[in-house]
Amino acid sequence: MLNRRLFIAGLAATTVATPAGAVEATKYGVESGKTEDQSARLQDAMLKAAAEGRQLFLGAGTYFVSNLQVPSGLDLAGIAGATILAASGVAPVASISGAAGVRLSGLTFSAGTDGPDGDAEALLMISASSGIRLADLGLAGGRSNGIAITDAEADVTGCRFVDHARAAIFSRDSRGLSISGNRISNCGNGGILVWGSTPRRDGSVIRGNIISGIGATAGGNGQNGNGINLFRVNDVVVADNQIAQCAFTAIRLNATTDVAVTGNLCRESGEVAIFSEFGFSGSVIADNVIDDAATGISITNLDSGGRLATCSGNIVRNIRARSEVNPDTRPVGIYVEADTAVSGNAVDTVPGIGILAGNGPFVRNIAITGNSVTGAETGIAITTERDETTGKVLVANNLISGAATPLAGRAWDRVTSTDLARDAAKFPNITLIGNVAG
Numbered sequence: 001m002l003n004r005r006l007f008i009a010g011l012a013a014t015t016v017a018t019p020a021g022a023v024e025a026t027k028y029g030v031e032s033g034k035t036e037d038q039s040a041r042l043q044d045a046m047l048k049a050a051a052e053g054r055q056l057f058l059g060a061g062t063y064f065v066s067n068l069q070v071p072s073g074l075d076l077a078g079i080a081g082a083t084i085l086a087a088s089g090v091a092p093v094a095s096i097s098g099a100a101g102v103r104l105s106g107l108t109f110s111a112g113t114d115g116p117d118g119d120a121e122a123l124l125m126i127s128a129s130s131g132i133r134l135a136d137l138g139l140a141g142g143r144s145n146g147i148a149i150t151d152a153e154a155d156v157t158g159c160r161f162v163d164h165a166r167a168a169i170f171s172r173d174s175r176g177l178s179i180s181g182n183r184i185s186n187c188g189n190g191g192i193l194v195w196g197s198t199p200r201r202d203g204s205v206i207r208g209n210i211i212s213g214i215g216a217t218a219g220g221n222g223q224n225g226n227g228i229n230l231f232r233v234n235d236v237v238v239a240d241n242q243i244a245q246c247a248f249t250a251i252r253l254n255a256t257t258d259v260a261v262t263g264n265l266c267r268e269s270g271e272v273a274i275f276s277e278f279g280f281s282g283s284v285i286a287d288n289v290i291d292d293a294a295t296g297i298s299i300t301n302l303d304s305g306g307r308l309a310t311c312s313g314n315i316v317r318n319i320r321a322r323s324e325v326n327p328d329t330r331p332v333g334i335y336v337e338a339d340t341a342v343s344g345n346a347v348d349t350v351p352g353i354g355i356l357a358g359n360g361p362f363v364r365n366i367a368i369t370g371n372s373v374t375g376a377e378t379g380i381a382i383t384t385e386r387d388e389t390t391g392k393v394l395v396a397n398n399l400i401s402g403a404a405t406p407l408a409g410r411a412w413d414r415v416t417s418t419d420l421a422r423d424a425a426k427f428p429n430i431t432l433i434g435n436v437a438g
Contacts (some may be wrong), residue, residue, distance in 0.1 A: 003080045005126075019077065022055035027103020037088045041202060042408065050074040058083045063114060067091035072099040080136045086112030087123065087142070095125040096132060103133040106218045111142030119166060122148035129202065134159060145170045145438075146187075147426035149177065157181055165217070167193050170306045176203035176312070186213040189224040191243070195231040199255060202233035209241045216247040217402040218258040221326055222271065239263050248327055249275045258282040270325045273316075274311060277301050283309040294323035296347070301339040302362045309340045317348040332356050335377065338364040338391070350376035354403070357393050358383030360412050364391030371398045379403035382420065384413040384427050395420075396433040406437035 018024045028045035030038055036364040042058075042065055049056035055075040060082035066089040070076075087093050087108055093109045096102055116122065118224060121144035123430040126132055132154035139146035139161045146161045149171040149188045155178040161168035167190035169223055170421055171177060184191045191211040194204050196275055216225030218396055225247030234257040240428030242265045243250040250266035253276040266288060276283040278307035290296045296316035299309045316333045323329035331352030337359070347354040354376035357366045363383050374377045376384040382393050409417030410425065417423040424432050 009352060018057045018059075018356070019055060021385075022057040022077065022121075023049055023052070025056055026341075028057055030058070030063065032059060032083075032148075035064065037066060038063045039088070045067055046074050046076065047071055049076075053366045055302075058085075058107070062086055063092060064088040068094040070094055070096040070099060070104075071109045073101050073105045077103075078108075081108065081138060081354050084108045086109055087111040087115040088112060090114050090116055092116050092121065092125045093123045094125075096129050096338045097125070097127045097355055099122055099129045099132070099265065101131045103135070104137060105115060105133075105135045106137070106383060108138035108140065108192045109146070110138075111141045114146065115142035117143040119174075120142075120170070122146060122170065124148075126150070127156055128152060129154070129265045133157075138162075139164070139168070149174055151175065153177070159183075164188065167191060169193065170210075170316045171195065171204070173197055173200065174202055174204060174260075176205075178205050178207075179203070179209065179291075180207045182209045184214075188215050188217040190229055191227040191246075193229045193231075194233055194236065196233045198226065199232045199234065199257070202230075204233070205237045206241065207237065207239045211241065211250075211397055212244040214246040216325065222248050222252065222275070225249070225270065225325065228252070230254065230256050232256070234258050235428045236260075237262075241265070244268050246270065249273065250293075251275070253277065253280055253283060255279040256281075257285065260284040261288045262284075264288045267292055268291045271295065271323050271329050272298045274298075275300075277306060279305040281308050285309065285314065287313040288315075290314065292318045292320065294320045294326070294329045296350075297334045298332075299336045299340055302364060307338040307340075307364075309336070311340060311342045312335060312344050314345045315348075316345065316350075316406075319350040319352065321351045333373070336366055337362050338366070340366055342354065342368045343367070345371045347371065347373045349373055351394065352376065353378045353381045353408075354400070355380045355398075356410075357381070357395075359410075360385050360388040361390050362374075363393060364389065366391075366393045367396075368394065368398060369396045372401075373398065373403065374401045376400075376403050379406040379410040380408050380435075382392045382427075382429070384416045384431050385408040386429065390403075390429060393430045394433070395430065395435060398433065400437040403437065407432065407435065417427060
């Protein structure tokens, strides 16, 4: 059955004048408000407009189409919120493949009567292309992703994504994406996913997006349910995003190198709010605000090669007593393992440990300096278990307030010292200087 709401919206939409210099799609026989498939007519219109070097304008209304092939040089524009390209079958609405210099703006891509299904499918598919500019688009509904990008360079700016069963944007092996100023809500398994088939330079910038309501309907222990997820990609910036209500993690870095996560606001994370894990190297996590999470920041997996990070200037507050999605998650403000500087953070209200360095023997070259920890059961805890790989830990000039145990030693979940300052001589790899507890 046709989507009656889309059809009526198309019939009722207001008329807007064709932009100067553009050619109206009706010139090529494209008609809105029709229940029959318009793919052939719109495909012909796109080819001709691109060949003529003119912008193609689609007026208000609903156009049922399937598997449109977008040519190089096409500038296709509509009226934001009023020009709807609705899937008329199980294929994507449109694909950009092997193309260059494409601009799409003011269009809404909808699952329509059906739409594609699959982890790597999307309403709009982009592959092996460059110079792709997507602006002020709407992407709504369906059993797959909003946009899927493979081996392409693209800008995605000011778009709105809602109700996708998988993710809003799923990229594999991209070539420097700019994803900025988008609004993403109510997606089944992810917000923005930027992945590599193998570890590789990606160079994407993900900035200023608003993301909320990300589920994990496909299950797992962190593969799904993340607002922004980077996997096996290097040289990426994640900055100034607002991310809320993610089933697992607001920002998750997995096996990444040289990634900066700065200035983000993360609320209501079901597991770890900001996670750097599994073979990462060179993570900068700075000046973020985290409010309401099961763990605030986790920089982990020395056992899998995870190392080298800075964690500075973050506010971490209101940590939950437990995680509903991962029972292994502990109430910790900031957790680190190897070659990491933890400095100038403010941690507040933790029904567990404010800052924790290491688990079991997994600790090496940690500096915890100049932090403020308020209202944690344990202010700062350091693993005291050691083996041949264990390194040094410096804990200096931190201010700890309201903690039942300001400085503690642990071996896994077992407390080995309730007063690490008193017992410091027992643990020669741990240096304590100038910490203040009250």
